[in-house]
Amino acid sequence: MDWTLIIENSLKGLVGINAVYFAVAAIGMNVQYGYTGLLNFGQAGFMACGAYGLGMTAHYFHIPMWWGIPLGVLFSVLLGLLMGIPTLRLRADYLAIVTIAAAEIIRLVVRSVRFKAYFGGSDGINNFSETFRKVGTDLGIRQSAEYGFWPFRFTGRELWTLTIGWCVVALFGFIVYQLMKSPWGRVLKAIREDEDAVRSLGKNVYSYKMQSLILGGVIGTFSGMIFALDRGSVQPDNYSRDVTFYILTALVLGGVAKVSGSIIGPMLFWGLFTFVDNFMRQIAENPIRIGNFMILQSTQIGQLNYMLIGLALILLMVFRPQGLVGNRKEMAFDGR
Amino acid sequence: MGAERVCSESAKRARAALETCDRVPGSTKPDPILVAEAVRREFGGLVAVDVAHLEVQRGSITALIGPNGAGKTTLFNLVTSFDTPNTGTWVFDGRSMEKVPSHRTAAMGMVRTFQLTKSLTKLSVIENMRLGATGQVGEKWWNGLFGARWRSQEADITERAEALLARFNLSHMRDEYAGALSGGQRKLLEMARALMIEPTLVMLDEPMAGVNPALKQNLNDHIRDLRDQGMTVLFVEHDMDMVHDISDWVIVMAEGRIIAEGTPDDISRNPAVIDAYLGAHQGRSLLEEEA
Numbered sequence: 001m002d003w004t005l006i007i008e009n010s011l012k013g014l015v016g017i018n019a020v021y022f023a024v025a026a027i028g029m030n031v032q033y034g035y036t037g038l039l040n041f042g043q044a045g046f047m048a049c050g051a052y053g054l055g056m057t058a059h060y061f062h063i064p065m066w067w068g069i070p071l072g073v074l075f076s077v078l079l080g081l082l083m084g085i086p087t088l089r090l091r092a093d094y095l096a097i098v099t100i101a102a103a104e105i106i107r108l109v110v111r112s113v114r115f116k117a118y119f120g121g122s123d124g125i126n127n128f129s130e131t132f133r134k135v136g137t138d139l140g141i142r143q144s145a146e147y148g149f150w151p152f153r154f155t156g157r158e159l160w161t162l163t164i165g166w167c168v169v170a171l172f173g174f175i176v177y178q179l180m181k182s183p184w185g186r187v188l189k190a191i192r193e194d195e196d197a198v199r200s201l202g203k204n205v206y207s208y209k210m211q212s213l214i215l216g217g218v219i220g221t222f223s224g225m226i227f228a229l230d231r232g233s234v235q236p237d238n239y240s241r242d243v244t245f246y247i248l249t250a251l252v253l254g255g256v257a258k259v260s261g262s263i264i265g266p267m268l269f270w271g272l273f274t275f276v277d278n279f280m281r282q283i284a285e286n287p288i289r290i291g292n293f294m295i296l297q298s299t300q301i302g303q304l305n306y307m308l309i310g311l312a313l314i315l316l317m318v319f320r321p322q323g324l325v326g327n328r329k330e331m332a333f334d335g336r
Numbered sequence: 337m338g339a340e341r342v343c344s345e346s347a348k349r350a351r352a353a354l355e356t357c358d359r360v361p362g363s364t365k366p367d368p369i370l371v372a373e374a375v376r377r378e379f380g381g382l383v384a385v386d387v388a389h390l391e392v393q394r395g396s397i398t399a400l401i402g403p404n405g406a407g408k409t410t411l412f413n414l415v416t417s418f419d420t421p422n423t424g425t426w427v428f429d430g431r432s433m434e435k436v437p438s439h440r441t442a443a444m445g446m447v448r449t450f451q452l453t454k455s456l457t458k459l460s461v462i463e464n465m466r467l468g469a470t471g472q473v474g475e476k477w478w479n480g481l482f483g484a485r486w487r488s489q490e491a492d493i494t495e496r497a498e499a500l501l502a503r504f505n506l507s508h509m510r511d512e513y514a515g516a517l518s519g520g521q522r523k524l525l526e527m528a529r530a531l532m533i534e535p536t537l538v539m540l541d542e543p544m545a546g547v548n549p550a551l552k553q554n555l556n557d558h559i560r561d562l563r564d565q566g567m568t569v570l571f572v573e574h575d576m577d578m579v580h581d582i583s584d585w586v587i588v589m590a591e592g593r594i595i596a597e598g599t600p601d602d603i604s605r606n607p608a609v610i611d612a613y614l615g616a617h618q619g620r621s622l623l624e625e626e627a
Contacts, residue, residue, distance in 0.1 A: 187475055198456075203439055
C-alpha cells in the first residue's frame with residue numbers, strides 16, 4: 001500500500017479545483033440557506049448559467065470570451081427573478097421545489113437537440129477557454145511544466161486555474177463576510193428567524209429575499225465559470241441535481257451561516273473523498289479474496305464512496321449538527 | 337391606581353376628550369389617529385371581521401376586548417396590512433392605508449406586536465433591537481459592503497437601543513441570544529424593539545399572555561409610559577383587571593362586530609358586554625371560567 005501517494009492525493013484534494021468550485025458555490029448557497037433560510041436546490045442551474053455564459057460567447061455569439069462573465073451574471077440574475085417572483089411570497093418549501101425543477105429544466109433545455117445551435121446539445125461546448133489559458137501563458141506559467149513542492153505539485157495548467165479560483169473564493173468570502181456583518185446581513189438573518197416579525201418592523205422582506213437569492217445565485221455562477229474553464233468544456237450533465245446536493249453536503253459539513261464553514265466544508269469534503277477513493281483503489285489493486293468472493297472490485301469504488309459520504313453526513317447530523325465550525329449555542333435555539 | 341398617577345398633559349387631554357364621546361359602537365372621537373370604515377373579512381363562509389366604523393383617539397390607551405374568535409387579531413392583521421380585507425377603507429394619521437404594504441405601515445409609525453412572541457432567537461438581544469430602527473443606510477447591500485457608510489448611524493442606533501433596554505430592564509441580557517430569554521423577557525424585548533421604529537401608534541396583541549403577575553405590573557407601567565410620551569396604544573387583552581387598570585377607552589368585539597364602546601367603568605356595567613363576554617360569571621376571573 002502506497003501511503004505517500006494516498007496522502008499526497010488527499011492533500012491535493014483539499015486545495016484542488018473541485019474544492020475551489022464547490023467552495024464558491026457553497027459560499028453562494030450559504031447566503032441563501034445559511035443566512036436567509038432560503039432552500040435553493042437549484043444551485044447547479046445557476047452554475048450552468050455561468051458555464052453557458054462563457055461557452056456561448058464562442059459557440060453562438062462569436063464574441064471574446066470575457067463577455068461571458070457579464071453574460072453569465074445576467075443569465076443568473078434573470079434565473080433568480082424567474083424563480084423568485086412566483087415563489088418568494090410563499091412558504092420556503094415551494095422555493096425548494098421550484099428551484100430543483102428550474103435547474104433540471106435548464107439542463108434538459110441546454111442538452112436538447114432542438115437548441116443545439118445555441119448550447120451545443122449533449123456534446124456541450126469545447127472551444128472557448130483558450131483566451132483564459134493564454135493570459136496564464138503570457139504571465140509566464142508554462143502549461144505543462146510542474147510547479148510547487150510536495151505534496152502540492154501541480155502542472156502549470158492546474159496552477160493557473162487554482163490561483164484564479166482561490167482568488168475568487170477569497171473575494172466572495174470577503175464580500176459575504178462584510179455583508180453579513182452589516183445591517184443588510186442582519187435583516188437577512190432576522191428573516192431566517194421570523195419573516196413576519198421583520199415585516200412588522202418595516203422591512204420589505206420580499207425584496208431582501210430576492211436580493212439574497214440573486215446574490216447567492218450570482219456567486220454560484222462564478223463557480224460554474226471556474227469549473228468550465230478548468231475542464232475547458234461545458235457539459236450539460238455536469239450541472240445536474242446531485243451537484244447541488246453534494247455542495248449542500250459540503251456546506252453542512254463545514255457549518256452553515258459561517259463564511260469559514262462554506263470554505264472549509266468543501267475542502268474537507270474533497271480531501272476525504274479523495275482519501276477514501278485512493279485508499280479503496282489501493283486495496284482493489286491486490287484484492288482480498290475469501291474463496292471465490294472478492295472483497296472490493298475497482299468498479300465498485302465510485303458507488304461505495306458516495307455511500308460512505310451519505311453515511312458520513314448522517315453521522316454528522318446526529319453528532320455534530322452545527323458542522324465543523326458552526327456555533328453549538330445557536331443550534332440550541334433551533335427547536336421551532 | 338390609574339387615577340393617582342401623574343399623567344402627562346397629552347394623556348389628560350385624551351382622557352378629557354374621551355369623556356365627551358358617545359358610549360355607542362363606532363362612536364366618533366374628537367381627534368382620531370385611526371379610522372376604519374366598513375372593514376369586512378370573510379374566511380369562506382365565516383365572517384371574521386365586520387366593523388362598520390371604528391375610531392381610536394390619539395394619545396389614548398384603547399383596549400380591544402372580546403371573547404376568543406371575536407376577530408380582534410384579524411382586525412389587527414387587516415389594519416397593519418398583514419391580511420387583506422374583502423371590503424373596507426381605513427385611514428391612519430390622515431393617510432389612506434388600503435394599498436400600503438405591511439412593511440410600509442411600520443415606517444409610517446404604526447407598529448404591532450404578535451400574540452405569539454416573535455423574538456428572533458438566533459440574534460442577540462442588541463441585534464434584535466438594532467433591527468427595529470428604520471431608515472438604516474446599511475440595509476442597502478451596496479452600502480453594507482462599506483462599513484464607513486453605516487458605522488456612525490449604527491453607533492446612534494446602538495445608543496438608542498441601549499437606552500430602551502435599560503428602560504425595560506434588559507441591559508444585563510444585551511449580548512445574549514434572544515432565544516435565551518424567558519417568556520416574559522421576550523414580551524419586553526418585543527415591545528422595546530417595536531419602540532425602536534419610533535411609532536405613533538403601538539398595537540399590542542395580548543401583551544400579558546403568559547406573563548407572571550409581578551412582570552404584569554411592570555408591563556402596565558411601560559404601556560402607561562408610552563401614552564405619557566405621546567404615543568397612542570391599542571391593545572388586545574383578556575386580562576380584565578389590566579384592561580380596567582390602564583385603559584382610557586374600551587372597545588368590545590363579538591362575532592366580528594363592535595358591540596360596545598366606552599370607558600372601562602361604562603363597559604363593566606354594559607349589559608351587552610356582560611352577555612357576550614363576561615357571561616353569568618361577572619366579577620370572577622375569566623381564567624377560572626375558561627378552565
